[in-house]
Amino acid sequence: MAVLGSLKTFKGGHYFGLFEGTPRGKRLQAAPLPAKVIIPLRQGFSAEVASTVKEGDYVRTGQVIGRAEPNSTKPSTPVHASISGKVTKIEKRPHPLGGEALSVIIESDGKDEWVKLDRPANYEKLPPEELGKILYEAGVTSGGQAGFPTVYHSALATPEKIRYLIINAVETEPFCEATDQLLYEEFDKFVNGLKILRQALGNVQVHIGLGYNKPRIYEELIERLEYYDWCTIHQLRPKYPQGDDAVLVRTLLGILLPQRGYATDVGCVVQDVQQCVAAYEAVVEGKPFVERVVSVAGSAIKEPGNYRVRVGTPIGNLLENNLKSNGRIVLGSVLRGQAQGDLDAPITRETPAVIALREAERELFPVAGPGFDRDSFTGAYLSLPWVRYKRATTSLNGNPRPCVKCGYCVDVCPQNLVPALLGEYSANGLLSEAQDIDLFACIECGLCAYVCPSKIPLLEQIREGKRKILQGA
Amino acid sequence: MVKDRIYNIFERVHHDLETRGLKGLAILVEGVKDSVFGGSDKTARQAPYIRDAIGMQRYMGAPIVACIPLALASIYFYGWRSLAIIVLSYLVGMAVEFTFCAIRRHEITEGLLVTCMLYALSLPPTLPFWMVAVGIAFAIGIKELFGGSGYNIFNPAISGRAFLLLAFPSAMTTRWYVPFNPLTDGLGGFLHWSPAVKGLDAIAKATPLGAFNSPDITNPDLFTLLTGFGRADVLGATSAILVILGGLYLLRTRVIDWRVSIVMIVSAGVTSQFLSFVNPEKFPDGIYAVLSGGLLFAAFLNATDPVTSPMTVRGRWIFGIMLGVLTILGRGLTGYAEWVTFSILIGNMFTPLLDRFAIPKSFSAPAVQKR
Numbered sequence: 002m003a004v005l006g007s008l009k010t011f012k013g014g015h016y017f018g019l020f021e022g023t024p025r026g027k028r029l030q031a032a033p034l035p036a037k038v039i040i041p042l043r044q045g046f047s048a049e050v051a052s053t054v055k056e057g058d059y060v061r062t063g064q065v066i067g068r069a070e071p072n073s074t075k076p077s078t079p080v081h082a083s084i085s086g087k088v089t090k091i092e093k094r095p096h097p098l099g100g101e102a103l104s105v106i107i108e109s110d111g112k113d114e115w116v117k118l119d120r121p122a123n124y125e126k127l128p129p130e131e132l133g134k135i136l137y138e139a140g141v142t143s144g145g146q147a148g149f150p151t152v153y154h155s156a157l158a159t160p161e162k163i164r165y166l167i168i169n170a171v172e173t174e175p176f177c178e179a180t181d182q183l184l185y186e187e188f189d190k191f192v193n194g195l196k197i198l199r200q201a202l203g204n205v206q207v208h209i210g211l212g213y214n215k216p217r218i219y220e221e222l223i224e225r226l227e228y229y230d231w232c233t234i235h236q237l238r239p240k241y242p243q244g245d246d247a248v249l250v251r252t253l254l255g256i257l258l259p260q261r262g263y264a265t266d267v268g269c270v271v272q273d274v275q276q277c278v279a280a281y282e283a284v285v286e287g288k289p290f291v292e293r294v295v296s297v298a299g300s301a302i303k304e305p306g307n308y309r310v311r312v313g314t315p316i317g318n319l320l321e322n323n324l325k326s327n328g329r330i331v332l333g334s335v336l337r338g339q340a341q342g343d344l345d346a347p348i349t350r351e352t353p354a355v356i357a358l359r360e361a362e363r364e365l366f367p368v369a370g371p372g373f374d375r376d377s378f379t380g381a382y383l384s385l386p387w388v389r390y391k392r393a394t395t396s397l398n399g400n401p402r403p404c405v406k407c408g409y410c411v412d413v414c415p416q417n418l419v420p421a422l423l424g425e426y427s428a429n430g431l432l433s434e435a436q437d438i439d440l441f442a443c444i445e446c447g448l449c450a451y452v453c454p455s456k457i458p459l460l461e462q463i464r465e466g467k468r469k470i471l472q473g474a
Numbered sequence: 475m476v477k478d479r480i481y482n483i484f485e486r487v488h489h490d491l492e493t494r495g496l497k498g499l500a501i502l503v504e505g506v507k508d509s510v511f512g513g514s515d516k517t518a519r520q521a522p523y524i525r526d527a528i529g530m531q532r533y534m535g536a537p538i539v540a541c542i543p544l545a546l547a548s549i550y551f552y553g554w555r556s557l558a559i560i561v562l563s564y565l566v567g568m569a570v571e572f573t574f575c576a577i578r579r580h581e582i583t584e585g586l587l588v589t590c591m592l593y594a595l596s597l598p599p600t601l602p603f604w605m606v607a608v609g610i611a612f613a614i615g616i617k618e619l620f621g622g623s624g625y626n627i628f629n630p631a632i633s634g635r636a637f638l639l640l641a642f643p644s645a646m647t648t649r650w651y652v653p654f655n656p657l658t659d660g661l662g663g664f665l666h667w668s669p670a671v672k673g674l675d676a677i678a679k680a681t682p683l684g685a686f687n688s689p690d691i692t693n694p695d696l697f698t699l700l701t702g703f704g705r706a707d708v709l710g711a712t713s714a715i716l717v718i719l720g721g722l723y724l725l726r727t728r729v730i731d732w733r734v735s736i737v738m739i740v741s742a743g744v745t746s747q748f749l750s751f752v753n754p755e756k757f758p759d760g761i762y763a764v765l766s767g768g769l770l771f772a773a774f775l776n777a778t779d780p781v782t783s784p785m786t787v788r789g790r791w792i793f794g795i796m797l798g799v800l801t802i803l804g805r806g807l808t809g810y811a812e813w814v815t816f817s818i819l820i821g822n823m824f825t826p827l828l829d830r831f832a833i834p835k836s837f838s839a840p841a842v843q844k845r
Contacts (some may be wrong), residue, residue, distance in 0.1 A: 012837075020524070175524070251837060260841040267839075321688040329523060336522040358523055363477045364514040368531040377842030381536055381727040382527055392527075399513035399529020402583055403624030407533065408731065408830070411787070418835045419786060442838035447522040454526070454533040455624075456513070461520040 007236075008213055013415040014240040015448055017175045018376040018384065018391035020308040022298050022357075024305035029186055029294060031309045036109050038083050038313030039094065039347040041161040042067040043102040044140070048075035052105060054088050063116045064288045066105050071390045075351050078142040083291035083311040086110040097332050097346045099339060104347070107313070116163075117287035124197065124284050129160065132201040132284065139283030140290040140350070141276060164268035166205050168195055168277065169249055171212040173241040174334050175393075177354045179294035179307040180274045184218060188276050192225050194277030198285050199231065202270060207232045208253045212239040232435050243335075243447040246271045248415050260441035275353075295319070299335075300393045301328025310348050316355050317344030328357035336447035337460070361396035378413060378452040402455040410449035410459060416442050420449035424459040429467025432473070435466050443467075498576030503798035505575070505582035534584035536729040537775060540720030541591045546772075548709040548718050551702065552599035553663040556709050560594040562603055564608040567593070570611050585630075585781070587625035589613060592631035594773055596768060597638070598832065599668065600649040605642055609634040628822045629782045632772075633793035636815050647811065650678035650706040657703055678706030682766035683811045686758050693758075699765040711771040721774030730778035733790035734797075737757025738773040739764055741798030749806065756806040763802060772814040773797075782822040789828035797821045 019025065043049040050067040054060060060082040067080040086109040096102040103111040118139055121127055127135075172181045177448055186190055199207050211219055226232045235253050237243050247258040248384055249271060256267045264271045282288040296309045297319050304323055316330065331338045333352050348355070372382030375398075376391040384391070410420035418439060426435035443463050450460040484507035493501035513529050549557040567590040575582045593610055613634025617626040639646050651669040654662025663669070669676040682699060685691040698705045702713030711717060724730040748761030757763070764770065777783060777797055784793050797817050804813030 041611065175531055180788075246518045247838070257839040258839055259839040262839075262841065331521075331523050334521075335524050338521060338523075340521075340523060361515060361517045363511055364717055365477055365480070365510060367512040367514045368529070368535055372527055377527040379526075379528045379728040381532050381729065393524050395518050395523050395742070396514050397516040397518055397529070398525050398527050399531065400508045400516065400581070401513075402530045402581070403622070405530070405533075405585070405624050405780045406783075407729075408785040408790075409528075409728075411785050411834075415837075417837045421785060422829070422833075438833055439836035439838060441841060442836040448521075451522045451524070452526045452528070454528045454530050456516070456529070458520050460522065 008238055009210075009235050009252050010240055011240040011243065011248055011415055012417060013413050014242065014248075014449075015413055015452070016238075016240050017133045017173075019389060020175050020300065020376070020393035021390035022302050022305045022393065023176050023390070024182075024296050024298050024307050027178070027182065027306045029179070029307045029309055031181050032295075032314065032319060033310070034084060034109060034111070034113060035311060035314040035318045037086075037089070037315070038107050038109070038311060039104050039185070039315060039345060040066065040080060040083065040107070040313035041094070041096050041102040041104045041347065041349060042078055042080050043096060044078065044312075044350045047077040047142075048073070049102055050077050050080055052091055052103065054082075054091075054105065056088055056091055058088045059086070060088060060107060061114045061116045063118075063291055065289075066107075078140050079138060080105075081140055081291050081312075082107055083313045084109045085112055085114040088164060095343065095346070097339065097341060097349060097352070115288075118283060118289060119286070120287045125200070127200070129201050129203045132197065133160075134279055135284055135312060136197075136201055138297045139279070141279045141283050141286070144323060150308045160203055162268055163202050163205055163265070163270055165254065165270070166195075166202055166207045167253060167264070167269050167271045168207065168209040169244050169271055169273040170215075170218070171210050171239055171243050171249075173212075173239050173243045174336070174353065176298040176335060176356045177296050178298070179296040180353060181212075181215070182307045183278060183294045184215070188218065188221060190278045190281040191274055192222070193285070194279070194281035195204050195272075197280045198270075198272060198277060201280075204231065205270075209234045210237050210243070210249055210253055211235065212237055212243075214239050218294045227358045239447065242415055242444065244273075245415070245444050245446060247444045260439065264365050288349060293348070293350060293352070295348055295352060296356075297323065298354055299328060299331075299357040300359045301325050301357040311352055313347045315347055316341065319348075319355055320344065324357055326359060326360055330357045331358065332396060334447075335393075336451060337445055359394045361394050367398070377407060379454075397456045399454060399456050401457070404455050404457060408452060409452040409454065413448045413452050415448070416444055420459045420463065421457075423466070424449075424457060424462035426461045427469075430469075432466060432470050436470065440466055440470070477511075479727070481507070481515065484510075497579055501575055501579055501581065502506065502572060503781055505604055508581070509584075533729060534588050536724055536727050540723050540775070541595060541710065543716045544710040544713075544720060545591070546594055547702070547713050548595065548599070550663045551658075551669075551712050552651055552709060553654075553666040553668040554820045555668040556599055556663075558603070559597060559599075559606050559709065560591065560783040562606050564590045567614050569612045570614040571618065574615075578618070578622075580622055583623040586614070587811075588779075589617070589630045592710075593634050596631065596635050596650060596708050596771065598646060599651050599653075601638075601645055605638060605645060608641075609638040612637045612799045624781055626781060627826070629779045629818055631779075632776050632815055632818045632822075636819055639810070639812075639815060647684075650681060651676050652678045652704065652706055654690055654702045666667070681705075681707045681811075682762075683805070686762065686766065687811055693762070696761070696765070699762070706707075708768060708771075710775075711768045714765050714770055717770045717774060719832045721770070724774060724778070727774055730774065731786060731790055734778045734783050734794045735773045737791060737794030738777055738798040738801075739770065741795045742773075742802050743798075744767055745799050745802040749802065753806070757802065763805075766816050767805070767812050769801060772818060776814075777818055777821065782818075782825055784825050784828040784832060786829070786832045786834055788834060789825075789832035792828055792832060793821055793825065796824065 743760035746763035800817035
């Protein structure tokens with residue numbers, strides 16, 4: 002095994018402070034079983050699958066309720082029931098990641114009876130195809146950052162094209178602590194799971210990107226993987242957005258991702274801790290991927306915590322009696338995620354966190370304060386080491402102004418773009434000019450809009466520009 | 475809550491003015507409300523849902539903080555008249571800006587506060603008040619004609635100063651006071667209106683830059699240049715140490731970029747040092763060139779104006795080097811001693827070009843053909 006001593010990082014990015022309501026170090030707890038679940042048949046990145054159950058059917062936990070039509074060529078994975086009970090409805094519902102999707106609504110019978118997968122006798126001897134099939138059947142294949150499929154049965158890429166398996170064990174997203182916690186608590190499953198994933202991909206090279214704020218895990222990983230020459234451990238600075246596919250692949254391997262492309266286009270499969278653990282549970286324990294870890298966090302949460310949550314649980318169940326005030330509820334990421342008005346929006350296989358933020362509060366002359374509890378890319382605020390938590394509200398912290406070309410967005414952009422120009426061009430309909438300066442190299446990490454002192458919605462403008470181009474093309 | 479009551483009063487007044495058709499006044503009320511609440515009442519409607527604590531108020535506040543020691547020092551050095559210059563340029567500047575904003579119905583922006591301060595601090599202490607007023611009116615007026623903060627091509631403070639240099643060259647370049655000196659004058663300017671009370675002793679022959687160009691005046695030594703004790707110069711640039719402290723503060727807060735400021739200073743120093751080997755009559759050594767005139771002040775406070783300097787790293791390098799070299803060449807080869815003003819204006823003209831063409835290469839490969 003190769004262990005790289007030096008810390009790797011990338012140009013740009015931002016170290017977020019610890020925001021109030023971050024469940025750092027909170028042990029994983031099992032969330033109570035929901036009375037009903039809403040399971041969209043489009044999980045994450047994959048295409049929508051057809052329902053295999055009817056209204057009124059009785060299903061058991063882990064039973065397949067949707068899979069691709071036999072002649073479908075789009076990448077997708079089977080979708081499973083996450084509780085046992087009766088299918089009460091199958092209808093179109095808003096998908097938490099945007100758009101609408103056919104969703105199966107199951108009312109729990111409270112028994113939680115499982116259907117488990119067939120467990121192979123000796124999985125270490127299985128050929129990749131067999132292993133891939135188990136993972137596909139277990140639904141492990143959709144998860145990770147954009148819900149991208151793990152294994153070639155359901156991926157855009159074919160197996161011979163995959164050269165690297167990249168494990169994302171650096172969590173840099175604010176408020177998302179659950180995957181870190183999973184790494185600490187299920188370390189054995191993680192290590193075995195990543196071996197399984199590697200085996201399923203045909204024994205490719207494995208690169209692990211680990212945050213350097215986890216020295217204990219680093220030591221243990223070295224101990225466990227010392228004798229394998231297929232594995233390289235990289236220590237990374239925990240700077241947002243290090244966990245993004247494009248940034249991670251570039252930092253670890255020096256490979257640039259193509260515009261409008263994915264990691265699979267350059268022969269990489271990126272998986273995070275949750276996928277490794279799920280792969281282990283599928284192959285060794287026979288459990289389909291129906292439960293994931295979720296952080297319930299944010300400044301409007303009374304008791305932030307990390308939970309094991311069944312897929313399809315409405316976010317209202319997690320926030321019940323736990324909200325301080327009317328917060329803004331965001332799924333997944335406060336930087337790039339979508340605010341949810343509907344407490345019935347379900348947790349999907351790729352939701353790492355449910356975040357509730359306090360709404361903006363009026364302050365008199367906020368500019369005059371020293372800002373001990375403010376997070377800023379600039380050095381204009383005095384953050385004190387003993388003020389542990391940074392303030393997190395939905396306040397803009399400033400009045401919208403015309404761009405003054407301060408260049409913060411350029412400094413912070415991990416993709417070396419000029420976001421101010423991209424936003425300006427996109428907002429004014431200069432789409433070919435925007436493409437000339439690599440609009441599609443943008444990974445939509447949202448940092449440019451975060452740091453902008455003029456409070457220009459750069460992320461929104463850039464997304465709008467991309468949408469217009471894709472619609473026009 | 476008091477805050478909510480104040481907020482509601484603003485809202486009501488604003489609403490009443492709008493319904494009566496007084497849109498211009500309503501915009502002024504809106505501006506006052508925004509400056510009181512600092513945008514804390516505004517909410518992020520799209521992702522990202524949390525935003526950096528930095529707002530335009532804090533951003534534009536940093537240069538003012540850096541200028542406060544300079545303003546206090548200028549009162550000490552040149553008496554209360556210098557405070558009068560600063561206050562006057564604020565009053566006239568605000569009047570012009572508010573008029574424009576009310577007529578053109580756009581928001582009042584914080585850049586105004588920086589412009590007035592930097593403008594006042596770049597004037598000689600002897601300048602008649604009416605010229606101060608004319609200069610700042612020109613500066614803000616020109617900025618507003620281009621569309622206000624964010625759209626102006628030329629640095630407003632510098633364009634006001636340049637206007638005065640061309641319109642009133644002798645008032646701007648030939649009349650100087652010897653500042654009060656802490657080593658001999660005790661409380662100095664804090665007790666006086668201006669150094670004129672000292673009679674003939676108060677009239678300085680030249681600034682350090684002028685001294686270098688005239689063979690019969692001895693050049694001030696390094697101590698004088700650094701501390702400003704006995705150095706006749708414009709209000710803000712008298713004490714180099716205070717300017718450097720302000721600059722370090724701005725660099726620390728990331729409000730200015732070292733690629734403009736430090737690069738400009740170093741390139742000016744290196745150019746002058748090199749040319750002084752060629753022609754020591756025209757070009758001083760590097761240290762003297764950097765410390766004399768308004769170069770330090772302009773490099774930290776004027777050249778780094780975000781609107782009129784480039785955005786990209788490469789653009790900033792080019793901009794900084796260009797400004798440094800132009801300043802030294804202009805000082806040595808043209809009739810005007812203080813060329814930093816003109817080099818910044820010339821640099822400003824290149825900024826839109828640099829912004830469009832010094833674009834970094836993105837970290838991405840060309841798009842793939844989709845299956």
